[in-house]
Amino acid sequence: MNRPVRVRFAPSPTGPLHLGGMRTALYNYLFARKMGGTFILRIEDTDQNRFVPGAEAYITESLKWAGIEPTEGDIYGGNYGPYKQSDRKHLYKTYADQLIASGHAYIAFDTKEALETMKATFATHDNPSPSYNYTTRMTMQNSLTINAKEVETRIANGEPYVVRIKVPLNEEIGFQDLIRDYVVFNSSQVDDKVIFKSDGMPTYHLANVVDDYLMEISHVIRGEEWLSSTPIHVLLYRYLGWEEKMPQFAHLPLILKPDGNGKLSKRDGDRLGFPVFPLNWTSPETGEASQGYRERGFESEAFVNFLALLGWSPGTDQEIFSKEALIQAFSIEKISKSGAKFDFEKTKWFNEQFLRGLSNEALTERVLPFVRQKYPEKTPEINFLTKVCSLMKDRITYAEEVVTKGHFFFEHPQYSSENLAKIAPSIQGDFVSKLQNLLEKNTSHHPELLEIELKALAGEEQVKAGDMMKFLRISIVGELSGPSVPELMILLGAETVNKRLSACMEQLKNIH
Ligand code: GLU
Secondary structure (H helix, E strand, O other): OOOOOEEEEOOOOOOOOOHHHHHHHHHHHHHHHHHOOEEEEOEOOOOHHHOOOOHHHHHHHHHHHHOOOOOEEOOOEOOOOOOEHHHHHHHHHHHHHHHHHOOOEEEEOOOHHHHHHHHHHHOOOOOOOOOOOOOOHHHOOEOOOOOHHHHHHHHHOOOOOEEEEOOOOOOEEEEEEOOOEEEEEEHHHOOOOEEEEOOOOEOHHHHHHHHHHHOOOOEEEEEHHHHHHHHHHHHHHHHOOOHHHOOEEEEEOOEEOOOOOOEOOHHHHHHHOOOOEOOOEEOOOOOOEEOEHHHHOOOHHHHHHHHHOOOEOOOOOOOOOOHHHHHHHOOHHHEOOOOEEOOHHHHHHHHHHHHHHOOHHHHHHHHHHHHHHHOOOOOOOHHHHHHHHHHHHHHOOOOOHHHHOOHHHOOOOOOOHHHHOOOOOOOOHHHHHHHHHHHHHOOOOOHHHHHHHHHHHHHHHOOOHHHHHHHHHHHHHOOOOOOOHHHHHHHHHHHHHHHHHHHHHHHHHHHO
C-alpha cells in the first residue's frame, strides 16, 4: 500500500523533553525529510493531572533550536487540526460509543477501593497484581455484569465511570515492527485498559489511535516504552474497522546509562555531570533548574549529529554528519533493536569536530556574541577575531572557549608567581629590550621568518631558544599553553606584545 508518508511526534507536555524524546522527534523528522513526507507535531495532553505549564513551549523551542521543526501542527499550519488533544476533546466520545455499541468496550463504575479489593482478592504468588481482564471483569461493577437500565440510571445520577476495552481471551495479537520484525503478544498479557474517562476525556490509547487515524499517519516511530501498548492499539484499529489504515510501527531502542544497564535518566545526568535536556528547564513545581545542551555550549548541529547515532548507524564508519547528510543516509531499517549506551565524552567530541569543520568566518559568527558579552566596551574588529578563531579552533570544545581559554587575545594576562618562577635567569632586561627592538622593526607577517629571527637573536645573546620561547609565552599568554608564539606575536602586534614583555619583566623583579 503506497500512502503518503505522514509521521508525527506526539509528546505529552508533562515536563521538559529529554534526550530520548528529542531523538524520537529527530528520527521522525529525518524519515519525513528522506521520504518527502510530512512531519507533524501533536500535543497529547489528555491527562490533565500531569499537565506542566511551560512544557509545550519548551517542546517547540527545543525543536526549533535543533533545526528539526515539524511542518504541520498548531503553530505550523495544516489541514488536520487542531493538533492538541484537549482541543479535540469533542471528537473522541463517538469512537468510545461505537466500541461500546459493537461490544468491544464496556462501561465500568468501579471505585478505587473496589479495584484494590479485587487485586487483593485475586492476588496469587505467581500473579501478585492481577489486572482488570477477562478473569476478573465479571466480578466487577460494569455494563457486562449490570443490566442496561441500571447502567443508564447510574450514569444519569452522575456516578463516575470509565470505558474499558474488552480484550479477548487467549488470542494472538501480532504486528509487523519495522525495527523488531514480527512482534506478538498473547491477549492474556493485556488488560482491559481504560480508554475513556468520565471527565469526558479519552485516555492516551484511544486518543492516540483516533488521531493517528484521522491525521492519516503512515508510520508511528516512537520509544520502546510504548511497545507494550501497541497490542491495545492494534485491537482498537481492528475494532474500529480501520485495520487497512493502521500505521506501520517502529519502536526505537532505549538510550542507556553511560555506566551500567538501564534507561538513562535525569538523575544519571545530575550524578555524572551532563545535561539530559536540550535547553535549560526550571521546574515550575520545585523551582529546580537544570542546564540544557544549548546552555552548556553545544552547537545544535553537533547535538543532532550525536543524537542521530544513538541507536542508528549508517552501516559505515562515518560519524560526522550534517543534517542534510543524515537525511540522505537515514533509514529505519538501520536502527538497532538493542539499547544505545550514552557517552557524554563522545558528545563533546562531536562538538569539537563540528567547530573544527567550520570556516574561520563561520566560527567567528558563533563566537561574536560571547566576545560582545564579555567585552562590550572593546569588541575587537572582525578580521582580528577571525584570526583568533583560526588559532583557537583546534583547542576548543565549545565556541565560548575562544573567549575564555583565549582571554589573552582580548586582555592583558595575569602573571602568577608560579609561572614567573619558570622564567630562566638568562632572561635579562638587555635581552628583552633587544627582543622589543626586533619586534618593532619586524614588518614581515610570516611566523616562520619571525621565529628564525628570534632564534638568531637568542643565539647572538647566548640565551637558549627554549628559555626565550618560554619567557615570550608566559609574557604574552600568562601560561605555558596556547597557540604558537610567533603567530601570537604577529596577530597581537609589536605594541601589545612589547607592553606585555615589559610588564612581565617588571613583575619578575618583584619576585626576585
Ligand atoms: N504521548 C506519548 C508520549 O508522550 C506518545 C507516544 C506515541 O508516540 O504514541 O510519548
